[in-house]
Amino acid sequence: MPRHFEPSARAPVNLEAPAWYFLFAGHDLVVVPGAPCSLPGSGTVASLEIPEDALVCVGALDGIPCQAAAISPEAVTPGCERMSLRSLHGRLEEDLYAIAGRAIQLLRFAREHRHCGACGTAMEQVAHEHARLCPACGLQVYPRLSPAVIVLIHHERRVLLGWGRRFPEPVYSTLAGFVEPGESVEEAIHRELFEEVGVRVKNLRYFGSQAWPYPHALMLGFLAEWAEGEIRIQESELVDAQWFSMDALPRLPPPVSIARRMIDAFVQGTGS
Numbered sequence: 001m002p003r004h005f006e007p008s009a010r011a012p013v014n015l016e017a018p019a020w021y022f023l024f025a026g027h028d029l030v031v032v033p034g035a036p037c038s039l040p041g042s043g044t045v046a047s048l049e050i051p052e053d054a055l056v057c058v059g060a061l062d063g064i065p066c067q068a069a070a071i072s073p074e075a076v077t078p079g080c081e082r083m084s085l086r087s088l089h090g091r092l093e094e095d096l097y098a099i100a101g102r103a104i105q106l107l108r109f110a111r112e113h114r115h116c117g118a119c120g121t122a123m124e125q126v127a128h129e130h131a132r133l134c135p136a137c138g139l140q141v142y143p144r145l146s147p148a149v150i151v152l153i154h155h156e157r158r159v160l161l162g163w164g165r166r167f168p169e170p171v172y173s174t175l176a177g178f179v180e181p182g183e184s185v186e187e188a189i190h191r192e193l194f195e196e197v198g199v200r201v202k203n204l205r206y207f208g209s210q211a212w213p214y215p216h217a218l219m220l221g222f223l224a225e226w227a228e229g230e231i232r233i234q235e236s237e238l239v240d241a242q243w244f245s246m247d248a249l250p251r252l253p254p255p256v257s258i259a260r261r262m263i264d265a266f267v268q269g270t271g272s
Helices: 042-047 094-112 185-197 258-268
Strands: 005-007 020-025 028-031 056-061 064-071 081-084 146-155 158-164 175-178 200-212 217-228 238-245
Touching: 005 094, 020 042, 020 094, 056 094, 064 094, 094 200, 146 185, 146 200, 146 258, 158 175, 158 185, 158 258, 175 185, 185 200, 185 217, 185 238, 200 258, 217 258
Parallel strands: 020 064, 146 217
Antiparallel strands: 005 056, 020 028, 028 081, 056 064, 146 158, 146 175, 158 238, 200 217
16 A cells, blocks of 8 residues: 655654655765665664754655755765665655655755845744745745646657757657746747747647656646647757657657656557
8 A cells, every 4th residue: 555645844843753864965865775775764864963953854654754854975874875866766665766856855945045035134944834934024935846848749650859968878858848937838838849849739738747856847748749840959959859650769768757658658559
């Protein structure tokens, strides 16, 4: 039976009680290697002498508190390793993996909002939610979330995929971009696709969403049918873009991504 996660900003009263600890050294999660990997126990956490006020409450998993903290890379103890979240997909239990993505975003929020962006006063943590409040001017801020659209363009059992410049090797994926201020999701889709590959689309259909903590995106996945236009790539974003048939797909993004899920669903016929 799946475990239940309850988000919370309230720290547990008894810090000696069992807890899940999500310790990040830079962008890497500290884990005990294995199959699957596990999180360090309270003994490891105690040995690091992490101040209580450095712990960020993420919530509770089946009633057990989930705590996060940023530590120095040099503080990783014997028996533990640093691993990127991307590499931990499939190696850490699924619910813990999802909580780790939430934890790193909350830690980043706490680090980047120590002081008020309006008047410079030290910010205070709001007791009942993940927010920070300026005691001087009253500015209240919440963790940043950046909505992005990610779209699989299809036409007659072919899909249009692009090789993004952020990939040193040719990995072809669906096309994506952030929603700009004042835009609807639909407007962002049409703008991004025309900018990146020069085509127009029709018949948008929502596929699903995925939290993507790299660093704070919410990916909104859509299927779209090609309407018109020849491929004309935006060279600042893409190395290449091509139409691919179902039986001749290129190297694709990893299964953890919603991009891969959309491609797989289309190939299997459930997305067409």
